[in-house]
Amino acid sequence: MEIPEKILMSVEKPARYIGGEVNAVEKRNAAIRFAFCFPDVYEVGMSHLGLQILYYFINQRADTYCERAFAPWRDMEGVMRRQGIPLFSLETKEPLCNFDFIGFTLQYELCYTNVLNMLDLSGIPIYSRARTNRHPIICAGGPCAYNPEPMADFVDFFFIGEGEAEQGLDAVFDRYAKGNRREFLEKIKDLPGIYVPSCHTGGTVKKVIVRDMDKAFTPDRQIVPVIEAVHDRAMLEVFRGCGRGCRFCQAGFVCRPARERSPDALRNQAETLIARTGYEEISLLSLSTGDYTGFQPLAQVLLDRFAGDNVNLSLPSTRVDAFTLRIMEKIQGARKSGLTFAPEAGTQRLRDVINKGITEEEILNGCGLAFEGGWSHVKLYFMIGLPTETDEDILGIADLAEKILGVYYKRGGKRQPNVSVSVSSFVPKPFTPFQWEAQNSCEEFSRKQQLLKRAIKNKRIKYTYHDSRMSVIEGALARGDRRAGQAVARVWELGARFDSWSEFFSYELWERAFTESGLAIEEYTGGRDISRPLPWAFISTGVSEEFLRSERRLAYEGAVTRNCGESCAGCGADAAFDAGGICRGV
Amino acid sequence: MAFKYRLKFAKLGLVKFVGHLDLLKALERAVMRGRVPVAFSHGFNRHQLITIAQPLPLGMESVGEYADIELARQITPEELAERLNAAMPSGLRALAARQLAPGEKNAAAATAAAEYEIMFEDFSGLQERVNELLAAEQVIVQKKSKRQERQADIRPDIFKIEVLDARRLRALLAAGSSGNLSPRVLAEALARENDWSARYRRLEMFGKRGGGFEAL
Ligand code: SF4
Numbered sequence: 001m002e003i004p005e006k007i008l009m010s011v012e013k014p015a016r017y018i019g020g021e022v023n024a025v026e027k028r029n030a031a032i033r034f035a036f037c038f039p040d041v042y043e044v045g046m047s048h049l050g051l052q053i054l055y056y057f058i059n060q061r062a063d064t065y066c067e068r069a070f071a072p073w074r075d076m077e078g079v080m081r082r083q084g085i086p087l088f089s090l091e092t093k094e095p096l097c098n099f100d101f102i103g104f105t106l107q108y109e110l111c112y113t114n115v116l117n118m119l120d121l122s123g124i125p126i127y128s129r130a131r132t133n134r135h136p137i138i139c140a141g142g143p144c145a146y147n148p149e150p151m152a153d154f155v156d157f158f159f160i161g162e163g164e165a166e167q168g169l170d171a172v173f174d175r176y177a178k179g180n181r182r183e184f185l186e187k188i189k190d191l192p193g194i195y196v197p198s199c200h201t202g203g204t205v206k207k208v209i210v211r212d213m214d215k216a217f218t219p220d221r222q223i224v225p226v227i228e229a230v231h232d233r234a235m236l237e238v239f240r241g242c243g244r245g246c247r248f249c250q251a252g253f254v255c256r257p258a259r260e261r262s263p264d265a266l267r268n269q270a271e272t273l274i275a276r277t278g279y280e281e282i283s284l285l286s287l288s289t290g291d292y293t294g295f296q297p298l299a300q301v302l303l304d305r306f307a308g309d310n311v312n313l314s315l316p317s318t319r320v321d322a323f324t325l326r327i328m329e330k331i332q333g334a335r336k337s338g339l340t341f342a343p344e345a346g347t348q349r350l351r352d353v354i355n356k357g358i359t360e361e362e363i364l365n366g367c368g369l370a371f372e373g374g375w376s377h378v379k380l381y382f383m384i385g386l387p388t389e390t391d392e393d394i395l396g397i398a399d400l401a402e403k404i405l406g407v408y409y410k411r412g413g414k415r416q417p418n419v420s421v422s423v424s425s426f427v428p429k430p431f432t433p434f435q436w437e438a439q440n441s442c443e444e445f446s447r448k449q450q451l452l453k454r455a456i457k458n459k460r461i462k463y464t465y466h467d468s469r470m471s472v473i474e475g476a477l478a479r480g481d482r483r484a485g486q487a488v489a490r491v492w493e494l495g496a497r498f499d500s501w502s503e504f505f506s507y508e509l510w511e512r513a514f515t516e517s518g519l520a521i522e523e524y525t526g527g528r529d530i531s532r533p534l535p536w537a538f539i540s541t542g543v544s545e546e547f548l549r550s551e552r553r554l555a556y557e558g559a560v561t562r563n564c565g566e567s568c569a570g571c572g573a574d575a576a577f578d579a580g581g582i583c584r585g586v
Numbered sequence: 587m588a589f590k591y592r593l594k595f596a597k598l599g600l601v602k603f604v605g606h607l608d609l610l611k612a613l614e615r616a617v618m619r620g621r622v623p624v625a626f627s628h629g630f631n632r633h634q635l636i637t638i639a640q641p642l643p644l645g646m647e648s649v650g651e652y653a654d655i656e657l658a659r660q661i662t663p664e665e666l667a668e669r670l671n672a673a674m675p676s677g678l679r680a681l682a683a684r685q686l687a688p689g690e691k692n693a694a695a696a697t698a699a700a701e702y703e704i705m706f707e708d709f710s711g712l713q714e715r716v717n718e719l720l721a722a723e724q725v726i727v728q729k730k731s732k733r734q735e736r737q738a739d740i741r742p743d744i745f746k747i748e749v750l751d752a753r754r755l756r757a758l759l760a761a762g763s764s765g766n767l768s769p770r771v772l773a774e775a776l777a778r779e780n781d782w783s784a785r786y787r788r789l790e791m792f793g794k795r796g797g798g799f800e801a802l
Contacts, residue, residue: 006783015608224615226608280618310626
């Protein structure tokens with residue numbers, strides 16, 4: 001299909017729709033065509049490591065061509081609808097309805113309306129049951145697929161886990177034959193990690209993971225976006241999963257166990273990524289990069305290797321010690337952008353409840369070191385609405401920020417210090433010890449936001465908070481059941497798109513959609529009966545429900561659980577994956 | 587010791603929808619992939635010493651773009667072009683390169699004129715209209731800037747127009763800091779009230795030389 005130029009001339013950032021990037025794959029005569037869809041705008045989707053991995057993983061197969069599509073921005077959607085232009089892939093500009101598979105990655109709940117919109121723009125019925133043999137097979141994966149129910153009416157099959165695993169997506173393509181969707185879905189329904197809502201007869205769907213990160217497929221290149229992406233740099237995944245066990249963190253639990261890559265493999269990958277992308281920056285990615293066993297030598301090796309080539313390193317600075325600071329000093333622009341801490345809660349009591357293994361002393365010491373090293377800007381991330389939280393915990397956020405300023409002045413800092421406090425709203429997520437908790441209401445969140453606002457008096461403290469109404473809808477969908485999908489379909493019909501963008505999000509629209517579907521938001525955000533099964537109970541992440549219950553109990557007692565690197569807490573993930581022995585400590 | 591080169595390159599096809607700053611990024615990354623021994627600025631935010639002569643409006647193609655690039659060591663101009671071509675994104679192509687003479691002005695400062703091809707979708711009586719415009723002493727257009735609209739005479743900025751066929755023309759227009767005329771403004775002025783949908787291609791950019799122009 002040729003995209004009329006006039007259309008591209010009429011929209012904002014037309015380069016979102018042109019493809020042709022360095023390292024994009026060209027392929028002819030592939031039997032199977034797969035459209036990898038990221039249900040957000042190009043610049044966001046292209047920043048995503050999972051897209052880059054799966055794109056090249058699928059394209060390794062000679063018989064399969066993986067192309068990309070993103071959610072067209074609202075101006076482009078308008079033009080496409082007016083002129084009857086179907087959603088197309090970036091590589092060949094082929095309408096998506098002509099593909100064999102359309103695969104969505106579900107990274108956050110507020111992208112669900114974009115999924116439906118992309119299907120509709122492709123001329124494909126949004127409900128699975130309305131599709132026929134001439135329509136593509138619609139699949140989905142990613143973190144939100146761990147609770148597939150709200151999207152189960154729209155998706156033909158879900159893939160739970162890591163697609164590039166040995167038992168991953170290849171098995172699906174191997175069984176594919178054109179023509180009969182029913183037959184195909186029957187054939188794949190019992191494969192590891194596969195959930196076919198229309199054929200599911202009970203039984204557990206267990207996630208699929210890569211056992212050995214060094215042997216797993218790792219791309220030696222990245223598609224280099226033609227317009228600046230949100231994260232526009234070489235991405236080096238140092239490990240997957242996380243052993244910290246922060247009790248609010250869904251990624252931490254569903255991605256267990258933590259699996260590291262070796263420093264050699266990382267160094268080699270950095271070499272080829274830089275050579276093939278021309279990026280000027282490498283970032284070390286994982287859920288908590290400072291925890292990587294060989295963090296110091298790795299950072300040092302990369303700095304030494306690339307400094308001469310003017311390639312910068314970017315480090316998430318959650319653990320601040322003398323070494324990290326020394327490294328950071330060598331990193332361009334690091335002083336300007338400031339240091340980042342995520343205490344998440346304002347008091348030690350609450351940090352123990354959520355098992356955030358960072359103490360006030362560590363934060364203050366880290367800041368002290370940083371201030372001595374010439375830093376004057378510190379960013380702090382917190383959450384409000386955490387289980388057991390009281391107003392004292394909220395006020396503790398202001399106290400901590402004040403104490404940090406105090407440290408600055410005590411160390412004789414001469415410039416104007418800046419402490420920014422960024423506060424988000426807690427969302428209870430499936431497969432965490434807090435999956436049964438009630439979420440705060442919008443009113444309660446606002447009250448707490450204002451309470452904190454009044455408590456922060458110093459002008460050197462910059463306070464920002466997120467729209468808690470978005471978090472409430474996120475919460476309702478995160479713990480939604482099959483019926484919640486009706487609200488998603490309804491709100492999309494009412495015009496909701498790009499709900500993760502505050503300029504487009506409308507709480508009123510969602511409220512109306514829930515009501516018109518005969519549902520109440522509070523029904524989903526409220527506390528859950530711990531003795532009743534949860535809608536996502538048939539999915540297994542390897543972490544036992546018993547462990548989650550015990551973590552919940554410990555949370556209420558304010559007792560911390562040590563991270564996997566120190567000692568195994570027995571979450572079950574190790575035993576769940578075959579012979580065991582995946583976990584370092586076990 | 588600095589080694590300064592001038593690169594001539596083409597921007598064709600869909601890449602014409604990549605704007606100026608993103609284009610600069612794309613060139614810088616091609617420089618890295620192609621292992622061009624580029625020189626970097628010193629100081630806090632180090633960056634490659636590359637500058638593009640003049641931004642090309644979004645949506646226009648070109649076979650006459652220029653950029654100046656400073657290298658840390660000498661290589662032949664041919665090697666520079668080859669290294670870049672091995673690494674450029676689709677639609678971008680190095681056409682030629684030369685080493686700058688000592689003391690030569692940089693591309694942006696030297697730019698005085700640019701030649702464009704304008705391809706109208708439809709235009710009745712193009713030749714007559716061009717004759718009329720060239721014969722006029724003044725050609726007044728509304729120039730819109732961010733805040734205000736003002737009238738401007740663009741006649742002095744039109745150096746030459748050559749009609750190629752019923753719908754196509756070639757125009758040499760002022761470019762650079764001491765006067766700049768966008769071919770879109772010319773197209774609109776030619777078409778008056780009529781539809782002026784057209785495609786544009788920059789063909790060449792010039793500096794002043796004696797009484798005339800010389801390609802950068
Ligand atoms: S089995 Fe033990 S070491 Fe492995 S992820 Fe669970 S708690 Fe951590």
